[in-house]
Amino acid sequence: QKEVEQDPGPLSVPEGAIVSLNCTYSNSAFQYFMWYRQYSRKGPELLMYTYSSGNKEDGRFTAQVDKSSKYISLFIRDSQPSDSATYLCAMSANNYGQNFVFGPGTRLSVLP
Amino acid sequence: EPEVTQTPSHQVTQMGQEVILRCVPISNHLYFYWYRQILGQKVEFLVSFYNNEISEKSEIFDDQFSVERPDGSNFTLKIRSTKLEDSAMYFCASSGPYNEQFFGPGTRLTVL
Numbered sequence: 001q002k003e004v005e006q007d008p009g010p011l012s013v014p015e016g017a018i019v020s021l022n023c024t025y026s027n028s029a030f031q032y033f034m035w036y037r038q039y040s041r042k043g044p045e046l047l048m049y050t051y052s053s054g055n056k057e058d059g060r061f062t063a064q065v066d067k068s069s070k071y072i073s074l075f076i077r078d079s080q081p082s083d084s085a086t087y088l089c090a091m092s093a094n095n096y097g098q099n100f101v102f103g104p105g106t107r108l109s110v111l112p
Numbered sequence: 113e114p115e116v117t118q119t120p121s122h123q124v125t126q127m128g129q130e131v132i133l134r135c136v137p138i139s140n141h142l143y144f145y146w147y148r149q150i151l152g153q154k155v156e157f158l159v160s161f162y163n164n165e166i167s168e169k170s171e172i173f174d175d176q177f178s179v180e181r182p183d184g185s186n187f188t189l190k191i192r193s194t195k196l197e198d199s200a201m202y203f204c205a206s207s208g209p210y211n212e213q214f215f216g217p218g219t220r221l222t223v224l
Binding site: 032034036041042043044045046049088090092094099100101102103104105 | 116145153154155156157160168170201203210211212213214215216217218220
């Protein structure tokens with residue numbers, strides 16, 4: 001079993017739709033969970049940073065963590081064509097200076 | 113807004129040559145990282161650096177790789193003798209006391 005798994009997509013949705021992106025993981029030591037957005041041939045851009053289980057909202061983005069199921073989600077409300085990118089989940093066990101383990105990414109296309 | 117910068121944006125080299133990739137992390141950050149992403153694949157951790165020494169490294173980071181912080185602002189990755197399979201995007205990242213890692217735009221390394 002891979003350490004972090006994501007559906008690679010591509011996921012195509014119409015503009016304005018609610019998008020749900022998900023990751024599963026196997027290492028129960030992970031406590032810190034991040035979502036990054038990556039445009040083609042660019043660096044990952046940090047969207048959300050969460051600790052342990054629960055929800056966190058920031059504008060149109062909501063991150064959810066369910067540690068008991070080893071499952072995290074990112075919801076995008078009112079999706080826009082500019083949201084078209086690859087979304088990467090990443091996670092780590094500690095809060096300082098530890099490398100992230102990334103998922104392979106989900107490619108999202110928001111159609112106008 | 114502070115950001116991580118990387119130079120060059122694209123480096124082409126011959127197999128067996130040495131390359132140095134340069135990064136300027138966010139100025140008050142304490143932890144520095146190098147990741148790589150082979151085209152179409154996931155982001156992979158190479159090395160983390162704190163307090164002027166390597167704190168963690170992956171299996172990818174073998175004797176051909178080295179990192180250095182030669183002054184108060186730059187953070188470099190050296191590949192001593194490049195191989196074809198070193199062709200990838202190399203991302204530098206930095207974080208403060210909490211593990212929110214901010215990534216640079218990347219250097220695309222092409223080994224011929």
